[in-house]
Ligand SMILES: CC(C)(CO)[C@@H](O)C(=O)NCCC(=O)O
């Protein structure tokens with residue numbers, strides 16, 4: 001018995017662990033303070049929310065991976081691999097198209113429009129109403145998600161080491177709120193860079209010590225191989241199978257598109273790049289780092305399996321939560337090595353801080369740009385900046401309340417987070433796709449499509465909670481059991497949620513558009529005007545509305561569009 005839960009995490013190694021953790025918080029605050037006092041001193045919304053559109057690709061790319069890589073993935077993925085084998089690793093296949101499409105479809109459109117909020121596109125293409133619906137949906141998504149993010153590391157540490165749960169939640173939330181409010185997007189991006197490095201270092205430390213303590217690489221490999229944890233390619237087409245190549249490799253593409261294509265947290269980073277090329281490059285650079293992050297967390301799960309194969313330490317721990325078990329494994333490995341438990345705790349909090357800071361800043365941006373500015377056009381710049389700061393701080397406090405709601409849910413945190421992305425992010429992806437790829441879609445169709453998409457998403461998502469399905473089957477059930485009717489519908493793999501909900505929005509959006517009088521926005525559309533396929537102006541492909549306003553959109557006018565900039569810079 002390790003007795004970790006009574007002794008506290010660091011008691012055996014001493015003060016150096018606390019110092020490392022304190023350094024993380026202090027360094028993040030220092031970066032916040034630095035950007036509060038340098039440059040333009042955060043006196044304009046351009047600087048506070050858009051980092052003066054001056055960023056280089058390296059910090060942007062590290063910040064991009066930090067946005068959606070939180071303690072949820074660091075704890076959740078090893079738990080998943082430990083329990084179900086390496087099948088989840090195939091989600092790495094979805095990163096290829098999941099990043100190429102944002103780089104060459106979404107970035108060119110949004111960057112060239114010079115918008116501040118991605119949802120501005122929805123007003124240009126459809127109407128104000130669609131923009132507001134999109135913004136409100138995004139706010140819901142991020143507010144629920146950041147609750148999970150801030151709760152996860154606090155919960156897991158508390159279960160294993162007796163770290164004070166609500167004290168930890170409060171400290172994370174407040175530190176993050178402070179540096180986000182002081183330093184704006186520049187501070188958020190540069191703390192992300194620092195925190196991403198700490199995150200990788202912590203994971204690497206656990207793996208290296210863990211491999212050494214379980215008898216070396218070949219011993220770990222022998223154990224996971226004999227324990228049947230190396231999964232082959234599962235090509236089962238059944239959409240209710242939780243993890244197969246199709247659900248992860250194809251369903252995952254839509255998950256990635258909803259995060260890296262249209263999510264404001266990421267779009268804002270693309271927009272903060274100094275040039276469009278730099279934005280595209282940063283998106284490319286996400287690929288190797290994201291593969292590394294995935295590999296580290298999967299390997300950690302394998303080492304954990306090698307350590308405990310056969311015996312399950314969950315009774316010793318007094319909880320059957322896989323998430324808590326991962327922390328137990330880490331502390332078990334690192335105890336007695338001064339500094340390393342502290343490094344891992346810093347790794348968890350780096351991951352969490354870098355995610356919620358992106359959430360605070362992007363939420364402040366959309367609230368300001370989409371919900372406030374259009375209705376107070378005369379607001380002075382200094383007042384708008386002050387208000388943006390107040391918004392960032394308020395979302396920080398709201399985050400603490402959301403952590404309490406997460407506390408009341410049960411599922412594995414990884415599944416909760418990915419379900420939120422699919423249930424709320426999927427319909428938003430559908431809305432943007434409807435605008436960009438379907439010239440017939442009109443505003444009524446878009447609103448109806450989004451509403452229906454969200455309703456169906458919550459119907460399936462909540463149905464799966466009550467029937468305990470979404471692809472997960474009890475272990476003793478040897479796959480003969482096939483749910484029927486509505487139950488089968490509810491047991492759709494959660495990895496398909498993004499794709500399914502995206503298609504619902506497009507389908508309903510198109511049907512309603514045709515019923516209410518479709519728009520004819522043909523002039524700028526490459527599929528109907530093959531000549532345009534070879535022009536290098538993506539902005540004319542996807543932005544029907546602005547051209548219509550310029551009077552080039554007469555019915556069936558198929559003449560090539562002039563290459564005029566949409567808005568003068
Ligand atoms: C978003 C993906 C799938 C990208 O690999 C991954 O980072 C992940 O599983 N994230 C889980 C959510 C989180 O870590 O907060």
Ligand code: NA
Pocket residue numbers: 065066067068069070071350351352353354355356
């Ligand atoms: Na993060």
